Amino acid sequence: MNLIDRYVAEVGKHLLLVKGRKDIENELRSTLEDMLEERAQKAGEPADEAMQMELLKEYGAPGRVAETYNPNPYLIGPRIFPFFMFILKIVVAAVTLGLTIATGIQIMSASPMTAVDLLSTIGKGLLNIVSACIAAFGNLALVFALIERYAPASEFKMDEEKEWDPAALKKEPEPDDVKIWEPMLAIVFTFIALSIFNFNPQLIGIYYLDGNKWHVLPLLSEAFFRWLPLMNIAWVAEIVLNGMLLRSGKWTTSTRLVSIATKLFQMVILGLLIAGPSILALTPDSLQAAGVNDLEALNILETMADKGLDIILGLAIFGSLVEIIKSIYKMVTQK
Template sequence: MQMINLYLAEIEKHLPARNREDVLKEIQSTLMDMIEDRNSDSEQPPNDDLIISVLQEYGKPRQVAQKYIKYTSLIGPRMYPTYLQVLKIVLAVLAGINLIGIIITIATFSGTSLGLFETIAQVIGGLFNSLFLGFGIVSLVFAIIERTLPADLKIKIGKEWTSEDLLSQKDHHTIKIAEIALEIIFTLAFVVLINFFLDRIGIYYLGETGWMVSPILNQNFNRYIPLLTVANLLSIVLNLFLIRKGRWNKATTVAKLVINVFTIGISIAILTGPNILTLDPSAWNALDIDISKTAAELTGLMNMGMRILIGLSIFGLVLESIKRLVADFFNKDRARSLINAK
């Protein structure tokens, strides 16, 4: 019954949490009835060929799940399950960040022209603004994907499904739509942030009129903005192409390697270049944190931490590049090997 369990697990990925268990029980009961009716020898357990035949007839897991979901018109049925998954992740991240802001506000409040409750209300207002913005960006990205890709290529939902697709989850060439979509969203957000809201990246503190920000990225960082923008836009284009194709191949792997090498080059330039972070002494004093470090000393520590993060980022890009090289140029297709071995 391993194939049935795999089949149900695949359906579960595309079902809403509200009635997931009931739907799975209903589908499992229907499948078992179909198998029992077609099993010519009731004394013997059904063989694999019979189970595969029933699963094949019942339909592709995503399409089966769609029968139990009500969709909006903005995001069609092909993308809607992934859209919900990505939206939940993005909103959870934004909510977590703003929750931290509320906790810091309460913990560090020492009196301003605004009262504590007014200050908290200001932060909560920012929470709703960021959640609304996040919802808009995610919806926009998925709406673009939904309307720009040919219908027969959208997650390849229109292709004939076979039970062998359950084994293809072990294939390193198959992309994960949710991960790709998340990468597109956060990459796009990063591009917008460094190009239009660079002054929002900084130290936040409570001033006399509420929350204030002191930018920490200095003029040295500006020289890298065009290069970072190009690298990230190329990454977005590649990810959209991957969604269109549905899987990695040697051409997309080479493109990914080129983008990674380009990004590594920018990272090394930042790593070996002049400091890109500067902490304003007035902002540090406004924080009123009981640490015996001056703003200049903190600036040095921040730049050291930034270099460590960049170094880790380079290491991660190298590992990712090696992984893709091995998967597309050295490894055999595991899923097909399993199928051909039967």
């Protein structure tokens, strides 16, 4: 193996690309060999090792050469970093607000509290906020890292970067236009749901007053939390979809396809919730602990709660199906 082959192999080691690496190596080898042949002709002597070393030294270190072939040297590049910061601020504010309210509810439900218990609850609440914000940052960074690599650069511009045309003032609102507050609110409430269900699930329950003290009757069973990872994926997909809508400002074919895929996934999850064990923790035993002692009434209440939940989940599936049909119809009629 001559020096050029070794040099090309070393450049290949530094390439982040897997697909197209061989093509780049072949192109680089051909370029170097042509340059070496040209130098040899000018010098009027055959190419030797010294001439190869001189050429490679001028061409540069393998690592630096490889950087010129790597299209995405950044985790989150400058083209979408402003948008990343915009969404991150919304998400952090939403998570902080949601968990602050959750901590306040926890303090109110546990009152009266000693000073030590109060400080302990506040401290745990602050830790939950920090950990939830870190988790949200990590998830959002992962999403935007994928967008950095797969979203076309021309489509990812903030409003101030886009060329403005006064003729736009005469145009009537497009039916596919998205009001900016809609995806923003969706992102905020989705992250609130993520933070509460994953970090403070104990707050989801039925609150009742026993004497002078508030108690919480857990509403969700262990069966619900088995499906929580899938629900997290669905929520993250919703965040991605609303981020795309916030970016584009209107419904496009790509956003409709993402919406259809997300709705289908949500329908699968809802079907699993209906078909599997009850996700409600409202059992006769738990209701008896809350002070309801009529056994027949307890059984009727449990059955009604399960049936009612199945109806609600079924309606959610129907709603998702309607949204899918609407998206498909609009994609077909717009072509």
